[in-house]
Amino acid sequence: MSSNPIQSEKSPHILVLGMGGTIAGLANSPDKPLEYAAGQVGVDSLVSHIASAIPKNVKLVSHQLANINSRNLSESLLSLLGEAVRAALENPAVLGIVVTHGTDTIEETGVFLQLTCGQHANQVGKRVILTGAMLPSNAPGADGPSNLLDAIKWAATPLDNCPGGIYAVMDGRACMAMDLAKRHPTALNASLQAAPSSSAGLINPSWLSGVKAVQSAWTEDLPIPRQTEWPWVEILTSHAGARPETVSLWVESPVQGLVLAGSGMGGFHDAWQAPLVQAASKGIALVRTTRTGSGSTLPNIPEKDLAGCLAAGALSAPRARIALQLALNAEKLAKIVGKPLTWQDFFARIAVLPVIR
Ligand code: ASP
Numbered sequence: 132m133s134s135n136p137i138q139s140e141k142s143p144h145i146l147v148l149g150m151g152g153t154i155a156g157l158a159n160s161p162d163k164p165l166e167y168a169a170g171q172v173g174v175d176s177l178v179s180h181i182a183s184a185i186p187k188n189v190k191l192v193s194h195q196l197a198n199i200n201s202r203n204l205s206e207s208l209l210s211l212l213g214e215a216v217r218a219a220l221e222n223p224a225v226l227g228i229v230v231t232h233g234t235d236t237i238e239e240t241g242v243f244l245q246l247t248c249g250q251h252a253n254q255v256g257k258r259v260i261l262t263g264a265m266l267p268s269n270a271p272g273a274d275g276p277s278n279l280l281d282a283i284k285w286a287a288t289p290l291d292n293c294p295g296g297i298y299a300v301m302d303g304r305a306c307m308a309m310d311l312a313k314r315h316p317t318a319l320n321a322s323l324q325a326a327p328s329s330s331a332g333l334i335n336p337s338w339l340s341g342v343k344a345v346q347s348a349w350t351e352d353l354p355i356p357r358q359t360e361w362p363w364v365e366i367l368t369s370h371a372g373a374r375p376e377t378v379s380l381w382v383e384s385p386v387q388g389l390v391l392a393g394s395g396m397g398g399f400h401d402a403w404q405a406p407l408v409q410a411a412s413k414g415i416a417l418v419r420t421t422r423t424g425s426g427s428t429l430p431n432i433p434e435k436d437l438a439g440c441l442a443a444g445a446l447s448a449p450r451a452r453i454a455l456q457l458a459l460n461a462e463k464l465a466k467i468v469g470k471p472l473t474w475q476d477f478f479a480r481i482a483v484l485p486v487i488r
Contacts (some may be wrong), residue, residue: 143224
């Protein structure tokens with residue numbers, strides 16, 4: 132990282148990290164905005180496009196980490212982003228950080244940054260703000276420029292009204308990044324439909340007290356896995372006609388964990404019971420969540436959890452998968468230094484994080 136502008140700029144600035152997405156997308160023809168390629172425009176251009184609207188006292192430094200369609204997000208890129216965010220949190224010249232990202236998997240990145248950098252951001256009093264767009268950059272009425280401007284302004288706003296932490300801004304609304312999820316394929320507010328949020332400029336006090344409750348519960352960040360050392364975890368969805376093979380095919384594989392996206396309260400088809408007992412006895416970590424799209428998966432409701440299987444609280448299946456990967460990685464690192472902590476110890480801290488309403 133020594134030759135990049137992240138380290139070399141010494142005057143106070145906001146760092147904008149580019150990951151790609153529709154915000155950096157280009158449509159073949161502006162009258163067909165849904166026919167576009169994501170991750171085409173450099174983050175420098177996105178920033179210079181809104182330069183005239185940026186307050187004069189705000190200096191920006193941008194850096195391209197990737198320029199992808201986020202449906203192709205990889206675990207190694209998450210590690211790269213996490214390390215870049217950590218370095219920026221430690222750099223006294225960086226006042227705040229904005230990440231431009233595709234909305235397809237912004238849900239994974241949001242929870243990843245909260246669990247690996249959330250405590251640190253809060254402690255050093257810096258905001259890390261994820262943003263994206265639903266329309267490509269050359270579409271009429273593109274939402275990217277206003278989302279990016281909101282994110283930059285908020286990253287640069289003094290902390291009086293809202294503490295340092297990991298947030299997201301889309302469509303004029305702000306939320307914790309771990310609450311952001313795409314819940315509609317095309318709507319401009321697709322990523323905020325299910326998230327408790329506040330207006331980006333005018334923080335709502337009840338939302339803010341929820342943020343503070345999450346931040347006081349999250350007292351220790353988890354390690355960022357090395358780029359090539361992410362534990363292998365899959366998501367399996369229970370459904371009508373589920374077959375035992377959906378689970379048993381994994382039992383002899385090197386998979387380290389399974390997230391079970393169950394029906395209703397997070398129960399799964401009876402056909403899975405026997406192979407799941409087998410998977411657990413092979414040491415495969417099991418986590419249970421709900422495919423309903425909202426609400427919490429509680430332990431032991433409606434039936435007893437299998438030994439060692441944990442309910443995922445309010446985490447959706449994609450978030451529970453990242454959380455389980457980080458918990459398995461933390462268990463591995465704890466073992467190396469002789470600490471008798473299990474993935475369940477780490478995962479349980481995540482699953483009980485307060486839910487903002
Ligand atoms: N497929 C795009 C991506 O996630 C969608 C978007 O950015 O809104 O990169």
